[in-house]
Amino acid sequence: MMQTGRVHSRHPTTIAQVVESGLCIGCGLCEALAPERWAMTYTPEGRLRPAARSSDPEAGLEILAACPGAVARAHSEDTPCDDMIWGRYHRMERTWAADADIRFRAASGGLLTALGVHLLRTGRAKFILHCEADPEAPMRTRWCISDTVDQVIARAGSRYGPSDTLAGLQVAVDRNEPFAVIAKPCDAGAVRSRAKNDADLARNLVCILVMVCGGASDLGKSQALLDDYGVAESDVTLFRYRGYGNPGATRVEVKDGRAWQCTYGDLWADEAGWRIQSRCKICPDANGEAADIAAADTWPGANPVGEDAGFNGIITRTECGEALFEEAVSAGLLVRGEAIAPREFDDLQPHQVRKKRALAARLRGILEAGSPIYAHEGLRIDELDGRDADQQDASRARVVAGRFSETLPTLKG
Structure with missing residues (x-):
């Protein structure tokens, strides 16, 4: 059964609420299904988010039915x-x-x-x-x-x-x-x-x-690397994150022929600097x-x-x-x-195991702070609930401090 909660407000009811509650991952589905109403744009924080084109940004029930900020489901086939x-x-x-x-x-x-x-x-x-x-x-x-x-x-x-x-x-x-x-x-x-x-x-x-x-x-992680090299984004001709080996170097090339590269470990060793988006944390x-x-x-x-x-x-x-x-x-x-x-x-x-086991507590903390969560089905979130009070308290604190909150972008011009 879909775990829909006791009240409708437990889950987002508009696209705007998905974004403002930190549940958007910027997948682009809004723009695909309703390009007359939504256009994907970068926010000042370096996130892709839907910006409202029309005067009716609340319209979007068709989108919400598949939006990963509103619903998450596993496939439904039986498997061995x-x-x-x-x-x-x-x-x-x-x-x-x-x-x-x-x-x-x-x-x-x-x-x-x-x-x-x-x-x-x-x-x-x-x-x-x-x-x-x-x-x-x-x-x-x-x-x-x-x-x-x-x-x-x-x-x-x-x-x-x-x-x-x-x-x-x-x-x-x-x-x-x-x-x-x-x-x-x-x-x-x-x-x-x-x-x-x-x-x-x-x-x-x-x-x-x-x-x-x-x-x-968010894009700030990549921008920080350019800042370290003293490179303007407008001069970049190649930005390869991985590959050409496993894991391969992160490589940046610019118009005048200069190039820099760093290892996978150099780029990702400091988890505090990953700048992972809020939706990914849950x-x-x-x-x-x-x-x-x-x-x-x-x-x-x-x-x-x-x-x-x-x-x-x-x-x-x-x-x-x-x-x-x-x-x-x-x-x-x-x-x-x-x-x-x-x-x-x-x-x-x-890290996937830790997150899966902590997820129920994180979602509880978000709900306790008065913010919505996505509906979920077939992903065993409740069954894996470790009742982690620290995770629950930390998530509630993040919401109360505004660290999940975002502003719905508006198109310029």
């Missing part, structure tokens, strides 16, 4: 395996792209890129909706559609910071061709929910592929339970020690995802490694 932390799945194991170039370019082992290549080569998908570095502003990310294998490979690699991939969802649907989505877990939940009410999307959606997500920072599905396939890093303790050849942990969530993986292995696109047990995955992604 089920775990309290990781949810329903078919398999967990290591894998990597057989193509050495894909494996080198990609963020980890090239799993998602190889699957995108397989889908296009076989014709199962006519295109992929995903994201890329903005050619005009490479520190930033924009949604894109890849029609060719070369485009998918060229756009491989992680994009940290804000991304509004779903702003392109209606463009994808309007093409009326089979397509796949590669995105964040919260985006997957929105696409899955939207497909329940959009027959065209449901008919043409081939699969949803995601990365297991540690959270999306994410109910960072593990991709709404997707068909989730790809994860596989460093023990979640900490890479130097560079390696590139490996992914794969979680096939649905029959579709399991079949796709088997096809890609048979076609020679992916190499199959050893199985990963759920408790081993705990060690590879310990």
Whole structure:
């Protein structure tokens, strides 16, 4: 049953309330479904948020039905395996792209890129909706559609910071061709929910592929790196967060030919400086339970020690995802490694375990402070409730101090 609470105000009832309560992740669904009312824009804090175009910004029940700031659901299929932390799945194991170039370019082992290549080569998908570095502003990310294998490979690699991939969802649907989505877990939940009410999307959606997500920072994290180098964003010609190795260096290049780079550890060692957005701190599905396939890093303790050849942990969530993986292995696109047990995955992604166990307490604290939370279904939040009073008190304090609050942007001009 959907855990809807005792009163309607427990959950946001408008898009504005989603944003102002700190529940928005900037996925872009608002702009896709109602471009006449909403446009994605950057806030002064460096977050992508919907700004109201019309005088009726409260209209949006259709959007709220799938908005990841209002509702979160796991997929609903029965599966042979089920775990309290990781949810329903078919398999967990290591894998990597057989193509050495894909494996080198990609963020980890090239799993998602190889699957995108397989889908296009076989014709199962006519295109992929995903994201890329903005050619005009490479520190930033924009949604894109890849029609060719070369485009998918060229756009491989992680994009940290804000991304509004779903702003392109209606463009994808309007093409009326089979397509796949590669995105964040919260985006997957929105696409899955939207497909329940959009027959065209449901008919043409081939699969949803995601990365297991540690959270999306705001743009300030990236800007701080440019500030360290004394570089203006307008001069940047390349901002590569990961890839070209595993994890690969973060590399910045500018117009005059100069370049800087730092290690993954240098960029992310200080957790206090991650600038993770509020919605990510209470994410109910960072593990991709709404997707068909989730790809994860596989460093023990979640900490890479130097560079390696590139490996992914794969979680096939649905029959579709399991079949796709088997096809890609048979076609020679992916190499199959050893199985990963759920408790081993705990060690590879310990922050996900901690967050999953703390989530109920965090949500209680938010409610106690008088702020809404999202509805949730099939994600075992209540069953994992550790009754952590410290987490509950800290979340309540964050809300009371205004640290979850945001201002709904307005369009200029």
